[in-house]
Amino acid sequence: MSTLLVKHAAILVTMDDHRREIPDGGLFIRDGFIEQVGRTQDLPQAADEVLDLSGHVVLPGLINTHHHFYQTLTRAVPAAQDANLFNWLKTLYPIWARMLPEDIQVSTQTALAELALSGCTTAADHLYIFPNGSRLDDEIIAAREVGVRLHAARGSMSLGESKGGLPPDRVVEDEDFILKDSQRLIETYHDPNPGSMVQVMLAPCSPFSVTPDLMRQSAALARQYGVHLHTHLAETQDEEVFCIEKFGYRPAAYMQSLDWIGQDVWFAHSVYVNQEEINLYADTGCGVAHCPTSNMRLASGIAPILEMLRAGVKVGLGVDGSASNDGSHLLEEARQAMLVSRVRAGLLGASLSSPSSSSLMTARQALEIATRGSAAVLGRDDLGSLQVGKCADFFAIQLDRLDYAGGLHDPVAATIFCAPVRVDYTIVAGRLVVERGQMVTVNLEKLIHKHNQVARRLLAGE
Numbered sequence: 001m002s003t004l005l006v007k008h009a010a011i012l013v014t015m016d017d018h019r020r021e022i023p024d025g026g027l028f029i030r031d032g033f034i035e036q037v038g039r040t041q042d043l044p045q046a047a048d049e050v051l052d053l054s055g056h057v058v059l060p061g062l063i064n065t066h067h068h069f070y071q072t073l074t075r076a077v078p079a080a081q082d083a084n085l086f087n088w089l090k091t092l093y094p095i096w097a098r099m100l101p102e103d104i105q106v107s108t109q110t111a112l113a114e115l116a117l118s119g120c121t122t123a124a125d126h127l128y129i130f131p132n133g134s135r136l137d138d139e140i141i142a143a144r145e146v147g148v149r150l151h152a153a154r155g156s157m158s159l160g161e162s163k164g165g166l167p168p169d170r171v172v173e174d175e176d177f178i179l180k181d182s183q184r185l186i187e188t189y190h191d192p193n194p195g196s197m198v199q200v201m202l203a204p205c206s207p208f209s210v211t212p213d214l215m216r217q218s219a220a221l222a223r224q225y226g227v228h229l230h231t232h233l234a235e236t237q238d239e240e241v242f243c244i245e246k247f248g249y250r251p252a253a254y255m256q257s258l259d260w261i262g263q264d265v266w267f268a269h270s271v272y273v274n275q276e277e278i279n280l281y282a283d284t285g286c287g288v289a290h291c292p293t294s295n296m297r298l299a300s301g302i303a304p305i306l307e308m309l310r311a312g313v314k315v316g317l318g319v320d321g322s323a324s325n326d327g328s329h330l331l332e333e334a335r336q337a338m339l340v341s342r343v344r345a346g347l348l349g350a351s352l353s354s355p356s357s358s359s360l361m362t363a364r365q366a367l368e369i370a371t372r373g374s375a376a377v378l379g380r381d382d383l384g385s386l387q388v389g390k391c392a393d394f395f396a397i398q399l400d401r402l403d404y405a406g407g408l409h410d411p412v413a414a415t416i417f418c419a420p421v422r423v424d425y426t427i428v429a430g431r432l433v434v435e436r437g438q439m440v441t442v443n444l445e446k447l448i449h450k451h452n453q454v455a456r457r458l459l460a461g462e
């Protein structure tokens, strides 16, 4: 039994059902779960550990719903800088094919450190390429050291070029092996209990890299174990054309034909969905991982997020892989979500006559997508808000700083409107991952050095 008292937060954002923001707020935490939330004066005065967050804004930990950690090794690759999705992938597949198991480990820690320093406490990752004996185990084991909760997706590719798919044949896997390995991973690592640090999901990569049969069989296996399903969907117009030409369906209808619709399914992107498809997501409980930076970087388009929220679709936030972002800064991603949603509103000619116009995404809506929204997408009712009984996952930013100078009329909005900052504290399950702006669980200097060595080797073709 151990207790942690967090006290004197300048403002504590709960994201609870009443969206309470508590001045001079605090938390009383026991064994990684929140036992009390309120004003500091109303909380117990002592605990095993005490964290005074005077002058800080405290928010529920941000939750990342889509990433490819390994891509931190191939950021800003010259030949992939100015390409659309399909050309970007074709450039990078051969480079990724050189990765070794230890490269997966290093890049996992790099991505998670970057996420933690941006306020992220839970991250979903989608690993779909397993060259040279690497396995999802490499990622899961490396993540433990960092201390951020992990939802590890066993990705897969089985439709190589010779069968009409996009990836080269040498990076795709045998379907029987994919299913067997998926089952092994669920049985070895998946923990469905409240407070879980690791969950496993099944995630055939995209319509253009797996067969319909693997999609169906993955869904059946996931449902046998009660784990979630994830894939890329409706990301680009090229993909839409591919689905119509190859399968005779638009992407969402194709998913419906494969039994890939329901509460246990979430899709990355969903840029190209019409109102009927948005209603289908809402009616059936499909979630969406919104990845605005990647959608801009690859010139994919702008996802209709406000329409989804209005229809009642579960929307979470994702930084996407670091080769199409090229960062893992989740607070920055929330800012991008707000801004690009406003670009879309402007293009659609939204009425801006009232300052409270509902056609503009607000800073608090962006934070809500990144916390409560993402938790719902991952099926985690123990995460996403600071409430009694939920996990003690939160981050804190010191308000007295250059970036927020002049913006303290509304410190909560400042976290989104002002330039994205590195956070001062990140706490997962009541344990410090970031303290005074520094990683406490990994040696960042060594990690960056090793990471750059690996990245150089991959690009040099060794």
Ligand SMILES: [Zn+2]
Binding pocket: 066, 067, 068, 232, 268, 320, 321
């Ligand atoms: Zn992705």
